[in-house]
Amino acid sequence: MLDQTPMEVMERKALRINPLKTCQPVGALYAALGVRRCMPHSHGSQGCVSYHRTFLTRHFKEPAVASSSSFTEGASVFGGGSNLRSSVKNIFDLYDPDIIAVHTTCLSETIGDDLNSLILEMEIPDDKIVVHCNTPSYVGSHIHGHANMVAGFIRYLADKRAPKSDRVGLFPGFVNPGDIREFKRLLSLMDIDFITLPDQTGVLDGPMTGVYEMFPEGGTTIDDIRALGGVKLALAMGEFCSTEPALALKTKCKIDSLVMPLPMGVNLTDSFLMALSEISKKPIPKELEDERGRLIDLMLDANPYFHDRECAIFGDPDTVLGLTSLALELGLKPKYLVTGTPGEAFEKKGAALLESYGALAGAKVKAAGDLFELHQWIKNEPVDLLIGTSYGKQIAKAENIPFVRAGFPILDRYGHAYQALVGYEGALKLAVKIADAIMDRMDSDCADEDLELVM
Secondary structure (H helix, E strand, O other): OOOOOOOOOOOOOOOOOOEOOOOHHHHHHHHHOOEOOEEEEEEOOHHHHHHHHHHHHHHHOOOOOOEEOOOOHHHHHHOOHHHHHHHHHHHHHHOOOOEEEEEEOHHHHHHOOOHHHHHHHOOOOOOOEEEEEOOOOOOOOHHHHHHHHHHHHHHHHOOOOOOOOOOEEEEOOOOOHHHHHHHHHHHHHOOOOEEEOOOOOOOOOOOOOOOOOOOOOOOEOHHHHHHHHHOOEEEEEOHHHHHHHHHHHHHHHOOOEEEEOOOEHHHHHHHHHHHHHHHHOOOOOHHHHHHHHHHHHHHHHOHHHHOOOEEEEEEOHHHHHHHHHHHHHHOOEEEEEEEOOOOHHHHHHHHHHHHHOOOOOOOEEEOOOEHHHHHHHHHHOOOOEEEEOHHHHHHHHHHOOOEEEOOOOOOOOOOHHHOOOOHHHHHHHHHHHHHHHHHHHHHHHHHHHHHHHHO
């Protein structure tokens, strides 16, 4: 007689199909581009940096400059010290940056190159700087690479003897230049003086002038990074991306930090602004109260289209949690939350957020996930809406689901790097996109029904 016991479901642990992440050096390169007159340098093969530059260029639609140690077979066997020394000299001679930010790759990490010793032994011009961080591609994700690079700048440059000031250090996390501009606007409205690290505004969202500049005027200055050692507080936005830089500043300069989620939606933006009000000892200005009121008005007006519609949200962990908070406020029911960045903390925070709205039943929250698994979940139990990066478009197309692009990367559309997701204004724009996507699908369904009646 055949055994009727149901087969045990086996979970994939060692294999990822269409992972929701890219490698650490991409994040490190992006962070380095947020420092003024900085040349990001990939300590590995030319193929690595070519991919990283292409990836960022496709999202930002701007050239992402970077150099490479150009490993060959010899460097792979004997180490890349000679390549790095030659590279640094050539970069300063040819391109004249003020600072070179070196990050590692799979190859240099596997070899075991000691970058700290190599940099100490180099002959670096007196007015130039070389910093580094370790970013092995086979561990973590681009989120960890970004965090490691920002922490690297702090460890090398933040000056614990810097004069004490009332300024605040802002670590915006892995967000678009549009988000950084919104952060800076909110802090300025709250009359807070601040230092942003990194700051890609003016670098990857600069205006068209007709003249190419390898080092645009944007970015955090070296003097400002040094001055972080004297700020009164560090604001670390995005718990997964900015905690490491905050810890580095605490360890080196004894600066306390406030680590907060990305302020997306009403509640998280409220908390962020109340923290700013506590720091500045000033009330929230009417301009921001009006922005909040307009967002609430839109949420009420469009509630019949949001209410109880199930959605799947995927992307970077801080972004997914922020989008989930907004989705819950709109009345949507997040059914699947997935990130490619590993770490149990995401699953705990995602489950707690859903539980606070009574929406945990039947939901799935997964870190180190992939799009193949998300697609299988949707095939088994469909959703009404998909929110995430460009890589979800094939799922949306296959399952005929409305799709709202948000996060990183957005490769097949234009302008997303300019648009903020944070703050009341960011939430309002995203809510409009969600409402439009849902209503467009309803209009399409009605048109199909009318066509059937005619036929």
